[in-house]
Amino acid sequence: MNLEFADFPPYAKPNSEAIIQSRFRAVADKGVLRHALPERFGGYGDDFASLYQSHRRLGEASRDPGLMLMINAHLWGAVFPILLYGDEQQRQQFLPPLLAGRWLGGHAITEPSCGSDVQAMASCAERSGEGFILNGEKRYITNVPLADWLVVYAKLEGRITAFLVSRNDLGCEFSREKALDACLGSVTGSITLEDCRLDTTRLLGKAGAGAQMIQKALEYERAFVFAGIAGIMEWQLAEVVRHSRERRSGGVHLGHHQAIGHRIADMKMRLDTIDLWLRECARLCDAGQRLTLASAQTKLYAAEAFLQSSLDAVQIIGAAALEQGSAMADLVQDALAGRLFSGSSEVQKNLIAALLGTGEAYRGSAPSGKQ
Secondary structure: OOHHHOOOOOOOOOOOHHHHHHHHHHHHHOOHHHOOOOHHHOOOOOOHHHHHHHHHHHHHHHOOHHHHHHHHHHHHHHHHHHHHHOOHHHHHHHHHHHHHOOOOOOEEOOEOOEOOOHHHOOOEEEEEOOEEEEEEEEEEEEOOOOOOEEEEEEEEOOEEEEEEEEOOOOOEEEEOOOOOOOOOOOOEEEEEEEEEEEEHHHEEOOOOOHHHHHHHHHHHHHHHHHHHHHHHHHHHHHHHHHHHHHOEEOOEEHHHOHHHHHHHHHHHHHHHHHHHHHHHHHHHHHOOOOOHHHHHHHHHHHHHHHHHHHHHHHHHHHHHHHOOOOHHHHHHHHHHHHOOOOOOHHHHHHHHHHHOOOOOOOOOOOOOOOO
């Protein structure tokens, strides 16, 4: 493990919003939020390969899928959309505090009746004088209610548009309602917008460009959300190997049994394959090449692999892995959520098929789980 995270405490229950917030701030203090971002806004001016390596090392140290989800929602939901689509005033206002961790960000796409099909979004915005009025409800939003700022998507004149919304805006309420019982190192909640008035400086990008912005944000998120989880899987594999060496069965170490050895070999193969996909996504980003297909493939493979390896870990360790408070049991629950956030596995398959010309036209997709 890299020394920069040697002192970072692993996830432990019980948890609280105060602890979650303090862990995010500790991550920010270590510079994790500054990779692949320009120096003039407080970034390191390095590349996506560095971002991937940093997230992976943090995942191994923290063993916390929720924390990694929190960081990714912050980066791909808020930081990069503002960098890519914000005007200079918005970049100067928002990026330095977001990169420093003084503000926590995210984005709000999913609604009670709208998950993967973003075109069915019901939240709406109306022009009013020198600004806008927003109404609607968002659900399963990562980092709510702790977030300071969110990129909220709503339909303006029938076209999806992005707005910068503060937790302190009148007519905007962040709550823990419909929080999910998974990835508990982060928070999820709901947003209610009732005649929430925003001035024109809160419009992010061009009116009607929201669907394109969602697609771009989710491409990045799908490409890198499992970078930290790959680090967690590294720790998971090491624990299984240690257990197989220490536990004896039939007069030999547990790992000598072929059925156990094969499960461990499969866990190693899955982890190394995820790393290959993550490196390919970083390479494409750093080369300025299209990411759509590779990110969907990465998310699909990694989500299914994380779940299967988590199940294998429990099977190998046995009943001890199901004891109350066991990290291995918690990872199974988190891995189930991993098949849903940033677009379900079925959504990724539809997207891959569409990009190959064999499926339905891609309409843009948001997660069926946390977002």
